Amino acid sequence: xKTTDNIQRTTEELETKLFERFGAxxxxxxxxxxxxxxxxxxxxxxxxxxxxxxxxxxxxxxxVLAGCVAAGGMLFESHYKAQQLxxxxxxxxxxxxxxxxxxxxxxxSYLTEAE
Numbered sequence: 001x002k003t004t005d006n007i008q009r010t011t012e013e014l015e016t017k018l019f020e021r022f023g024a025x026x027x028x029x030x031x032x033x034x035x036x037x038x039x040x041x042x043x044x045x046x047x048x049x050x051x052x053x054x055x056x057x058x059x060x061x062x063x064v065l066a067g068c069v070a071a072g073g074m075l076f077e078s079h080y081k082a083q084q085l086x087x088x089x090x091x092x093x094x095x096x097x098x099x100x101x102x103x104x105x106x107x108x109s110y111l112t113e114a115e
Contacts, residue, residue, distance in 0.1 A: 097107070
């Protein structure tokens with residue numbers, strides 16, 4: 001309670017000093033016709049902000065879409081390269097077997113004997 005009384009007393013003192021210095025006269029002025037066009041200016045600013053917000057969302061959506069396309073392309077390329085590498089390995093093994101002149105029957109019998 002003591003603090004509230006203190007604040008109220010200080011506020012009253014400041015109010016008295018301001019009244020003595022400046023009086024009750026209004027010292028603030030606005031340009032002629034300021035409030036006549038105020039609502040139009042406010043509405044145009046709101047519309048401008050909405051356009052800007054829509055533009056930001058469009059750029060964000062475009063960036064996300066571009067990122068998805070890039071990620072999909074990278075995944076497709078890595079999958080394609082893996083298939084190509086697998087095909088090259090199979091071809092290398094087949095060529096090595098052809099050059100070693102080992103027929104399929106010998107390989108099968110070797111594998112069954114190893115078990």
